[in-house]
Amino acid sequence: MQTKVIEKKQLKNYTNLNMSKKMEELIEKIIKKNIREELEKMGIKPTKKNMYTVAEAASYLGYEISYMYQLNTRKEISYYKPNGGKVYYNKTDLDAWLDGLKEKSKSEIISSIDNKLLYHHKLR
Numbered sequence: 311m312q313t314k315v316i317e318k319k320q321l322k323n324y325t326n327l328n329m330s331k332k333m334e335e336l337i338e339k340i341i342k343k344n345i346r347e348e349l350e351k352m353g354i355k356p357t358k359k360n361m362y363t364v365a366e367a368a369s370y371l372g373y374e375i376s377y378m379y380q381l382n383t384r385k386e387i388s389y390y391k392p393n394g395g396k397v398y399y400n401k402t403d404l405d406a407w408l409d410g411l412k413e414k415s416k417s418e419i420i421s422s423i424d425n426k427l428l429y430h431h432k433l434r
Contacts, residue, residue, distance in 0.1 A: 360401050361390070367399040371408070 359366075368375045378397075381387040388403040414422070 362399045362401060362404070364397050364399075367404060370401075370404060 353369075362370060364375055364378050368378045371378075378387075382389055382397065387407050388400070390398045390400070392398070
């Protein structure tokens with residue numbers, strides 16, 4: 311008799327656990343769908359692509375398309391132009407370029423100077 315009660319409790323716990331996992335999965339799907347819809351309303355197309363067109367890169371960086379062309383002309387950003395055609399950007403290059411625009415904090419500047427001094431001291 312007691313074994314049946316324990317089995318029922320375990321089954322109930324298992325069922326509750328299974329239901330909560332299913333609820334979490336459902337909630338996650340709903341949230342992702344809502345985010346996707348909101349991004350589309352704002353004119354942003356979520357993508358997992360590694361290469362972007364000029365328009366996609368501009369959207370990703372938050373710039374105007376014309377500004378992207380200015381960056382290209384001034385050779386301030388890396389881009390690809392296969393066979394002299396359309397311009398494409400690599401997402402990794404865009405991220406690296408953004409990282410290069412970062413203003414360093416005082417501690418980062420001091421650390422960088424310390425590392426350079428140590429390196430030059432070791433060369434002597």
